[in-house]
Amino acid sequence: MTLFDGVIVVVFLIITFFIGIFFYKWVGEPDDFYLAGRQLTPFILAAVITATNVNLYSFVGQAGIAYKHGIAILWQTWTGNMALVFSGLFIIPIMRRLRIRTIPEFLEFRYDKGVRTLVGVLWVFRLAFWLGVVLYTAVVAAQAITGITSFTFWIVVFAFIAIVYTMLGGMWSVAFTDVVQFVFMLGGALIVLPLAMAAVGWMPGLIAQLPPDSLTLVRAEGTYNWKFILAIFLLGIEWASVDQGLLQRAFGAESTRSLAKGMVLAGIITTPFALLWNLPGLAAAVLFPGLENADQAIPTLLANMLPTGILGLVLCGLISSQLSTISGNLNGVATLFTNDIYESLKKRKASDREILFIARTMTLVIGILMVVFAYWVPKMGGAVEAYLTIIGIMDMPLFIVAIFYGLLWKRTTPAAAWAGYLAGALMGIYGKMVLGYDFNMTTFLSAGAALVVTPMVSLLTRPVAVEKIEIVWRARQISDEELASGHIYHIIPRTLKGRLAFASYLVGVVVFLSGVVLGHQGTPLASWVAVSGMVIYFLSALVRIYVE
Amino acid sequence: MYVDWITWSIWLLGLVILVVWIYVPYKEFKTLLAKHQNKKTSSEKPPTSSGKTT
Numbered sequence: 001m002t003l004f005d006g007v008i009v010v011v012f013l014i015i016t017f018f019i020g021i022f023f024y025k026w027v028g029e030p031d032d033f034y035l036a037g038r039q040l041t042p043f044i045l046a047a048v049i050t051a052t053n054v055n056l057y058s059f060v061g062q063a064g065i066a067y068k069h070g071i072a073i074l075w076q077t078w079t080g081n082m083a084l085v086f087s088g089l090f091i092i093p094i095m096r097r098l099r100i101r102t103i104p105e106f107l108e109f110r111y112d113k114g115v116r117t118l119v120g121v122l123w124v125f126r127l128a129f130w131l132g133v134v135l136y137t138a139v140v141a142a143q144a145i146t147g148i149t150s151f152t153f154w155i156v157v158f159a160f161i162a163i164v165y166t167m168l169g170g171m172w173s174v175a176f177t178d179v180v181q182f183v184f185m186l187g188g189a190l191i192v193l194p195l196a197m198a199a200v201g202w203m204p205g206l207i208a209q210l211p212p213d214s215l216t217l218v219r220a221e222g223t224y225n226w227k228f229i230l231a232i233f234l235l236g237i238e239w240a241s242v243d244q245g246l247l248q249r250a251f252g253a254e255s256t257r258s259l260a261k262g263m264v265l266a267g268i269i270t271t272p273f274a275l276l277w278n279l280p281g282l283a284a285a286v287l288f289p290g291l292e293n294a295d296q297a298i299p300t301l302l303a304n305m306l307p308t309g310i311l312g313l314v315l316c317g318l319i320s321s322q323l324s325t326i327s328g329n330l331n332g333v334a335t336l337f338t339n340d341i342y343e344s345l346k347k348r349k350a351s352d353r354e355i356l357f358i359a360r361t362m363t364l365v366i367g368i369l370m371v372v373f374a375y376w377v378p379k380m381g382g383a384v385e386a387y388l389t390i391i392g393i394m395d396m397p398l399f400i401v402a403i404f405y406g407l408l409w410k411r412t413t414p415a416a417a418w419a420g421y422l423a424g425a426l427m428g429i430y431g432k433m434v435l436g437y438d439f440n441m442t443t444f445l446s447a448g449a450a451l452v453v454t455p456m457v458s459l460l461t462r463p464v465a466v467e468k469i470e471i472v473w474r475a476r477q478i479s480d481e482e483l484a485s486g487h488i489y490h491i492i493p494r495t496l497k498g499r500l501a502f503a504s505y506l507v508g509v510v511v512f513l514s515g516v517v518l519g520h521q522g523t524p525l526a527s528w529v530a531v532s533g534m535v536i537y538f539l540s541a542l543v544r545i546y547v548e
Numbered sequence: 549m550y551v552d553w554i555t556w557s558i559w560l561l562g563l564v565i566l567v568v569w570i571y572v573p574y575k576e577f578k579t580l581l582a583k584h585q586n587k588k589t590s591s592e593k594p595p596t597s598s599g600k601t602t
Binding site: 025026039041043044046047176179182183186187189190193194197202203204269272273275276279 | 554556562576577
């Protein structure tokens, strides 16, 4: 990296910092800090969701897997996008109508305060650990690309900027720095794609020089085969329905309708975007074969291919991807603590000023914890593997209890929620520790246990008062807020055009799943069918949210 | 001259998204900014003799 590239990066970091602290004055009450005053519009929301979800794992880690195993890893992002659309159309609108800030808060609405506090506490630690991993990844990548090898230097740069602007401006700062960072991320990827493809002789050159299976999207065999697509799709739906970092942005939407639009748009724009970072990973396999660590594929490509100045701009894109993820999740953890632990356990109602003070202090405390975890990650060996296992064990039972039974079966009781959640988590631990299952099997086991135990305990315990459940059930219908504002959103469309789009959406699901299952035969047709189904799915969802 | 339509189609789609996501959020930000400035101005106005802000 030259001095000129360095200057570009420093100027970018300074601009990001000042954009972030500009919004300090926009924070007057807790909802401003947590949810940007619930004023986010669909396009801003889509950029915010995308910037938070796309991080260095996408640019470096996923492109590294494409380098090693081929293009099939794209499904990790694509099925996540499909899940985002599903959740945005059917699940999160219900929660937005309840005007909640966190998923644990929803658990109190549906079950009781005990379930809310249990999940709130567990998730504060889970997200703080995730932040440590994200910060660590950012530092390692910055070291490799820039040649500045001081670990502490990069920790200070990333942590200081993200903590200060998130602490001051809360979600307003997170949202607008995310929009700017999204533009840089996309701009950087647009610079790299044609340069990488030209170097390998464009698409025909890439096809000719890669092993035949590298460009097959749905495969019969290998790590990223058709079963992987089904498993990751299921996990994607879980992620898009209960992930605090994601949902907090969605709850910041100006209306339920804007929320649905924002989530559908976010899912759609990330789909071609994923090609922009995975195709260079494949190009690196041709240009720099035999790298010991596949994660070095993109850093090697960038360092060898980009001219002075351009490298600086692309680096800004990579830094953006990580800063937006850190700041978004930092705000999420501060909200979880203040909303679900501090406010929930306090006997008297706290003033807005006090809540803001606690939320800001917690942003700082969690930021410090993130730095401690980041130093700890290299000493822990397989930290990312450990984190993925925690997701399988902790998140999947939560999805079953909160979303699957919580929204679909009135008879589910608070005791059953406790039992289902704990049974799922314990079976996950048993599968991982005793049976030695991998990440996918651990997830299926924890989900299965929660699926079986929750209804059994529900039938053995006293039903919850109907009035309590009705609050959640009524949220399926349009709210008074929607009627007053005129921004009405029907989860199941009412007009003929809307219903046709909905039917087409269902056709997309069936075609997509048929393509994936067809993958077990190893036919090239499977990839075409699955991708066609995905395209029908996205286009129908887009039409569905704009026709009504 | 050879044109790789697959690569350039993906690139063009990315460019369209980039342009839209610069233009629309900028417009939306201006609206939000105006709203916040109005809110700030009205809250800073001194109360009238009847005790109400104008």
